[in-house]
Amino acid sequence: MITGHTRIYGIVADPIHHVKTPEEMNVHFAAMGHDGVLVPFHVRPPELAGFMDSLRGMQNFAGLIATVPHKTAMLAICDEVVGDAARIGAVNAVRRDPDGRLIGAMLDxxxxxxxxxxxxxxxxxxxxxxxxxxxxxxxxxxxxxxxxxxxxxxxxxxxxxxxxxxxxxxxxxxxxxxxxxxxxxxxxxxxxxxxxxxxxxxxxxxxxxxxxxxxxxxxxxxxxxxxxxxxxxxxxxxxxxxxxxxxLRHQIRLMAQHMGALPPSDESA
Structure with a gap:
């Protein structure tokens, strides 16, 4: 059930038809009892920066998964990256903080x-x-x-x-x-x-x-x-x-954790 309290997450790709993340992540959210839904966004490379900028002001938007061909470009779009994303040169999970900043990680x-x-x-x-x-x-x-x-x-x-x-x-x-x-x-x-x-x-x-x-x-x-x-x-x-x-299955929990979908007590799990 999607309500006005539901946290919105997405996956961005070009093409988008092949992605399996929505079904995997939404099953994970349900198992966790998390009021969130992840939906697919088909965005072509020239429109990626503008699309990401539009998410900064969306108060109920919590995070995004990036896949082909956007992982490398996503690094420059994020305001900050954690872990080894900078050394790798790419980002595939993005958290939107309450102030609109985008925080990236690479979990593939x-x-x-x-x-x-x-x-x-x-x-x-x-x-x-x-x-x-x-x-x-x-x-x-x-x-x-x-x-x-x-x-x-x-x-x-x-x-x-x-x-x-x-x-x-x-x-x-x-x-x-x-x-x-x-x-x-x-x-x-x-x-x-x-x-x-x-x-x-x-x-x-x-x-x-x-x-x-x-x-x-x-x-x-x-x-x-x-x-x-x-x-x-x-x-x-x-x-x-x-x-x-x-x-994907073995990084779903890591993605959910990075995007803030796990309770604080579970972040070390």
Missing amino acids: GRGFVSGLQAEGVSLTDMDACLLGAGGAGAAIAFALAEAGVARLTIVNRSIDKARDLARRVKDTYPATRVDAGLPDTPRRDLIVNATSLGLRADDALPLDDHAFRAGQIVAEAIMEPELTPLLALAYDRGARIHFGRPM
């Missing part, structure tokens, strides 16, 4: 790693390959290094962007060997797609080296479709696959 990486660990995957000493150096990719890169992968190779259309991300991760986690390079698919223990390739039916695969093998894990950050062409091909060739939705 923690959610992705928690999703793998919940399925019994130990990342310690893995040789990992990350496809994509955008907002989600950067968050996952930092989280993989924090989780203890031995080697991380970042593959991106812009090699300079991949090298910049590799440098930032290496500076923070010097024990991990981090480079920009090629997929070299057969040698990897873990391959992660953090690009948007796979959202649309006519998308190309996010890598050219398709030599997947048994014993490796191929994971997605994309949630819809659940079985992307990359995962389908990897599965057919014997690899273990990991869907994108666990990344």
Whole structure:
């Protein structure tokens, strides 16, 4: 039941049809007994700054989730960021404070790693390959290094962007060997797609080296479709696959906490 007391939350994306956050977060709100509702907003990049500015004066608006392609741009829009969002260079959760200030955080990486660990995957000493150096990719890169992968190779259309991300991760986690390079698919223990390739039916695969093998894990950050062409091909060739939705499920509580939907007594939970 939505009333005049209900707190409003949103998710902003372009396109918007694939997002799963509204159903996940609204179930979470109901389970918590929180009087809030999260709705989708389809906003194109040129209109993002104006849209966000309009939310500052909306007194019953509490927070926003940002996804493709807005995570990187959201960093500059926020008045303040917390955690490692500045190092990552992106924001995916925004809280609106009572004075209209927007406070950002980046939670994709923690959610992705928690999703793998919940399925019994130990990342310690893995040789990992990350496809994509955008907002989600950067968050996952930092989280993989924090989780203890031995080697991380970042593959991106812009090699300079991949090298910049590799440098930032290496500076923070010097024990991990981090480079920009090629997929070299057969040698990897873990391959992660953090690009948007796979959202649309006519998308190309996010890598050219398709030599997947048994014993490796191929994971997605994309949630819809659940079985992307990359995962389908990897599965057919014997690899273990990991869907994108666990990344969201394992950060829902973190998002709710950042946006102020959890009671103060639960903030450390």
